[in-house]
Amino acid sequence: MTGESVRVANGVQAALLLDVGLRPLLDLLIRSPRSVGEVASELRLKVQRAHYLVGKLERAGVAEVVEVCPRTGRPVKRYAVPPRWFIPYEATGAETLEAFLDGQILPRVERFTHLGVGLLRELDDCWGFWLEQGEEGSNLSMGTPTRKGYELFGGDEPFLLNIGGLRLTREQAGEFKRRLLAVMEEFQTQDDPDAPTHTVALMLVRGDVG
Known part of the structure; x- marks a missing residue:
């Protein structure tokens, strides 16, 4: 080489x-x-x-x-x-830039979903969505009829699935990005080759995805 x-x-x-x-x-x-x-x-x-x-x-x-x-x-x-x-x-042969990004992102999202479902099934067999009134509109969250799920989404279990919106200035959004990357970099220095792998996805974009 x-x-x-x-x-x-x-x-x-x-x-x-x-x-x-x-x-x-x-x-x-x-x-x-x-x-x-x-x-x-x-x-x-x-x-x-x-x-x-x-x-x-x-x-x-x-x-x-x-x-x-x-x-x-x-x-x-x-x-x-x-x-x-x-x-x-x-x-790459992709017809559009959107298709180019989809080709890299979507297979990983599908794998993430598969791994996440495995964790959900360990906790309960019956899952659905809760749609409830929030402070500024509605909140949609996953859970069971008896409200199980906090252990995964809010507790100490290393599993996080959260898509939300923040109203930030460009400067605030830039600082938010810098802090997220700094945390990622901090924990990369603690990488242990004998420990199980955890997948982390950081996404931030201007606009509302719903």
């Missing part, structure tokens, strides 16, 4: 680099070189599956052989993905 030089993705490469299902593999190979066996072990894949996925990246020029370790029999190849890519919008 050529150091920190930027690679510009073509159409085939863009599809692989933006494939949500390949993200764990890309994360591994961007951090440091790995053999197919190491990929299989770390991602808990069958060796045949790992070989197929790494080969797919190599054929497209996304992954490269950076080391060949000699051993008795066939040498062991170690693969890496260059650390910097620019993926042009035009290379």
Whole structure:
């Protein structure tokens, strides 16, 4: 690989680099070189599956052989993905910018929903929505007929699902953003490779989504 030089993705490469299902593999190979066996072990894949996925990246020029370790029999190849890519919008095949963003956001939202439903079912089998009068209009919240749900949405369980609106000036909204990012950065420094992964989504946009 050529150091920190930027690679510009073509159409085939863009599809692989933006494939949500390949993200764990890309994360591994961007951090440091790995053999197919190491990929299989770390991602808990069958060796045949790992070989197929790494080969797919190599054929497209996304992954490269950076080391060949000699051993008795066939040498062991170690693969890496260059650390910097620019993926042009035009290379993705998306017809609109909205479709381009949807392709990255929606699969993750669907996965988030699936994981969230698992937590809901652990607490109760009967869920619905509560629509109630609030201070400025109506409030819509999830819950059970007996008001279970606080443990998930308001208690200490590490699960948060909240979409709301704030009336802020541009300066206030900018400060709100800076504080959110600062908290995210603070906890990133506490990252524990042996702890379970938690997904965090931070979204802020001017306008009302309902």
